Amino acid sequence: MDTETLGPDEDGLSRAAEILTGGGLVAFPTETVYGLGGDAKNDHAVARIFAAKNRPTFNPLIVHVADVDTAKRYVSWNDAAEILTTAFWPGPLTLVLPIRDDSGLSELVTSGLPSLAVRVPAHPAFRSLLKAFGGPLAGPSANPSGRISPTSADHVIAGLAGKIDAVLDGGPCEVGLESTIIGLTDTPVLLRPGGLPVEAAEAALGYPLGRHNDGDPLVAPGQMTSHYAPGAPVRLNVTEPRENEVLLGFGHVTCDLNLSESGDLTEAAANLFGYLHRLDETGAPIAVSPIPDHGLGRAINDRLRRAAAPRP
Structure with missing residues (x-):
């Protein structure tokens, strides 16, 4: 397929929302890295994300939503989530929480796990896209699985041209690292360090986070031992x-x-x-x-x- 490049203006956002509504894939800018978006309620769209990236289906995806109230439709909330989202959403923080039985999301998003990784992004173009689309978007990084993450539209095109429908070009990413992921299904635990310093999250909570070891079961994106890798050693x-x-x-x-x-x-x-x-x-x-x-x-x-x- 031909991969369109869209601007973050009204026409570009409208076209991107149209593609997503039809089950297509659109790469989008966030404050962290570029993500590859598909309708999180559409099995076919989510399956296309895994196929385009050549991503293992046991590696779950982050779902991006417009605000906290929307997040609560899909996950069971708790006190720690309230503290962290009040302090850091919208922003480079993803929370892993128990998924609601009535979430309506594609089961492919969670890779069969009883939890969901969810985030409210801060990037204005992506927030406008979420509003135009009007639903949750599954969105891993917009690159071939295991390779260097993309921080520009050119990086996305270099890795995924011909495999996705469009790229919404919002310029370079400000943070440049994927979101910090904190698991809140039990005792709060750091699952992946990222664009929010761990010290800031611990200060907000008032206690240290537990740690996830590389040998532990994979429960969130970005935990594979070999990842973010260039072709060269x-x-x-x-x-x-x-x-x-x-x-x-x-x-x-x-x-x-x-x-x-x-x-x-x-x-x-x-x-x-x-x-x-x-x-x-x-x-x-x-x-x-x-x-x-x-x-x-x-x-x-x-x-x-x-x-x-x-x-x-």
């Missing part, structure tokens, strides 16, 4: 690159591309996937400077560890 915590490597730097280092010369983790997060795309185009192995493991650095290091993991 990746080597981490490098101070001296090898002769054949390109260096992704951080701080005051001599390198091919620098995530943040000033050591700003927010800037580094926003640049991470875009710079990995650019270095991967060279065909050379990628070495990466050490990144501090606090704040957004936790999420950056999580993505880099998965990018560097042995490929399946």
Whole structure:
């Protein structure tokens, strides 16, 4: 199929909503990364998402909704959810909560799990699209499964052209990392670090989150050991690159591309996937400077560890 590129204006949003209503797939901008949207109530549309990405069907999807009241139609709410959503929605936070028996969502969205990952995004173009469409959108990252996440419409086209119906081009993503995922089906647990620093969520709750280990059962997106990977091999915590490597730097280092010369983790997060795309185009192995493991650095290091993991 031909993949259309749409602008975030009234005509583009109307066309995108029309495609989604017909069971088609539209990639959309969020503040985190570009997502690949399909009607979360339509089995065929959700199946097309898995097929377009070549995504394992055991890997659940995030459902994006317009507001908290809409989220409550699909999941069972609790006190922790109320605290976190009051503080951080709309924004880069996904909550995993028990799915309601009467949700009406495609069972493919949850990969058979009794829980649902749900988020209210902040990006204005995507919020306008949710309003124009008028329903929940299943939306993983808009890239081939396991590869570098897209932070621009060009990244989406490079990976999925001909496999999806359209891309809504809203410019580069501001945060540049996927959402933080917190599980609230039992004791609150961090399932994936992301665009909301873990420290902020813990401060709002007033207690530390539990941790999900890589060997634990997969219960949320982004937990596969090998993920976010370029075609080239990746080597981490490098101070001296090898002769054949390109260096992704951080701080005051001599390198091919620098995530943040000033050591700003927010800037580094926003640049991470875009710079990995650019270095991967060279065909050379990628070495990466050490990144501090606090704040957004936790999420950056999580993505880099998965990018560097042995490929399946």
